[in-house]
Amino acid sequence: MNVPRLRTRKLDLRHGRVDLSHGAGGRASAQLIDEVFRNAFDNPILERGNDQAAFDLPAGRMVMSTDAYVISPLFFPGGDIGSLAVHGTINDLAMSGARPLYLSVSYIIEEGFLLADLQRIAYSMGRAAREAGVSIVTGDTKVVERGKADGVFITTTGIGIVPPGLDLSVERARPGDAVILSGTIGDHGVAVMSQRSNLGFETDIQSDSAALHDLVAAMVDVAGPSLRLMRDPTRGGLATTMNEIAQASHVGFLLDEAEIPVRSEVAAACELLGLDPLNVANEGKLVAIVAPEASDLLLTIMRAHPLGRQATQIGTAIADDQCFVQMTTSFGGGRIVDWLVGEQLPRIC
């Protein structure tokens, strides 16, 4: 008997919306994965269609990291939640010195979300992953009732491999070490904030969202043994990152405000909104703590890379039982650079 082949109407990717059936695990779910995600992420491991991804790993220590992305708005100058979810997790892996290899992704989508926006986000993720040489190999999709989420939430988990002999860790800073920053601070937070409807200011500032592993690889190549640790100053900004390192390594830091690069547009926006750029989030910058004798070489290498052109030494680790992060202000006085208290800006990543 000739069974007629079931013909499914294609998803309306222009005007259609996600409904609860897309997360129910049935045919509609399969169709959403097929027509949106599989095309967007496009790699042989995902293509096999299993509930898990199986792959071999090169030698070295494996690193793993996970992060949830709930940013509002979903699209912002210089990126969107999709590219951010790739860059953010890659960077968390890369700060160990690792080469990132594979990502998993989980979507929680609010009922009624535009399929066109979902596709745009998925393709942006796929593009960001391909550009970084990383594959999105497994994933999950859930749909929740309208009002139970804000558009879309994305969680990514990544794994990578650290080259043998490299051990970067947050407790390894020592008095005398140099503090190196890869570029300007505050770009991401201000770019996102400029899109908030209730703030009503316009700017050309772009988020700095970028995958840093390539810059990291260059740094590890020349200065591996001298590198103590790296961190990307995301939520809470440079101030929080420096305090985390100070606490973990039981050292203090003395920073020089005049050396910390801030775009004038970012400085102006922060001025207007009463924010300190030191507390504003970044998504494509790193702080490296390095043995003092290696700092010049490291800076030369970083400045040769597009993501490290404005790299500069912003301070030094000092012995301090109280673990204070101090700063000489450009005005000539001294102050503490403290942890961010409370929420400065809700949902920036």
Place this chain on the structure above:
Amino acid sequence: MKHIDEYRDGKLARAIADTIAREARQDRSYHFMEFCGGHTHAISRYGIEDLLPANVQMIHGPGCPVCVLPIGRIDDAIRLAMRPEVTLLTYADLMRVPASGGSSLMKARAAGADIRMVYSTLDAIRIAEAEPDREVVFFAIGFETTTPPTAIAIQLARKKQLTNFTVFCNHVLTPPAIRAVLDAPSIPDQGSVRLDGFVGPAHVSTVIGTKPYDGFAEEFEKPVVIAGFEPLDVVQAILMLVRQVNNGRHSVENQYTRCVTEGGNTIAQTAMSEVFDLRDSFEWRGLGRLKASALQLRDAYGDLDAERRFGVETIDAADNPACECGDVLRGLTKPADCKLFGTLCSPETPMGSCMVSPEGACAAHWTYGRFRAKASAGVHTAGEPAAAS
């Protein structure tokens, strides 16, 4: 940043600081109070104290609107917000101010109250228009700086005939607070701080002008220099104060001439007096109940007054007994000398209001200055010899 960086020029600052050090007499000390939280913030943020000679000391005054708001009024706001029909709109820095029983607006929101942060009173009007089924209450606080925008919103609400918009008014006035600090010696058992002069308010003075300060500069024989909020403004104002003290003068001088005039902003003043009149008295945290020191909506605007619409009756609530915010606000105690400072009380878990707003003396010292020795030099009660001279 043009028009900003010029006022943050470290080289110029050091030159002025050198002049201060040269001109400050070695046989005496100088104690100046910066009234405004904005100045406190600038002093801490830029490390201005490091530029001053040891015998020139700054004392942080009560000009932080969040800090002087008594707990009872926060309790009122929380009670209002817990009403199911009410949407309470507030400036963000009030969210974490501790209320009675360990509560705060932040905690009330987590418990289900509809509390939202706004940046402008006009946002409040927009929300009231967009959500006609909600009773939208704007939690108005601040000195003369934030009062005109509230007045404009009230006028606009009237013009638009909004029936679901009210203001919970907590606006207070600067001159009575300065007078209260200067009057302190007359309050028995409360001590007073030796003051040689004031750095006068920046933004407040753009609204009220320089004239309101003439009275107490004359009466209490204390110089006042109105200064902008940029660090160079502050350093220059300190030099001007040192010179007045040295010359035995006590005038009102205006360092902030780029914004402040003698008469102030008359449009803002007209809007304020059209909408508000004086309360008989109002409770200030740290200063007690001060006569004619706060504003309320005039009867003509009574229908837009949240206190009248919802029958708010403030119950005075006591501060934590160990909290020394009151003395800090009057310049009697330095933040680091409070037992709670940095132990039970920090910006994450504030016990007192001075630790909440970044303009509060305690929060500013904690956030920017706590690496300095826990020294109380510079605070002297009347009659004590000056340690630094």
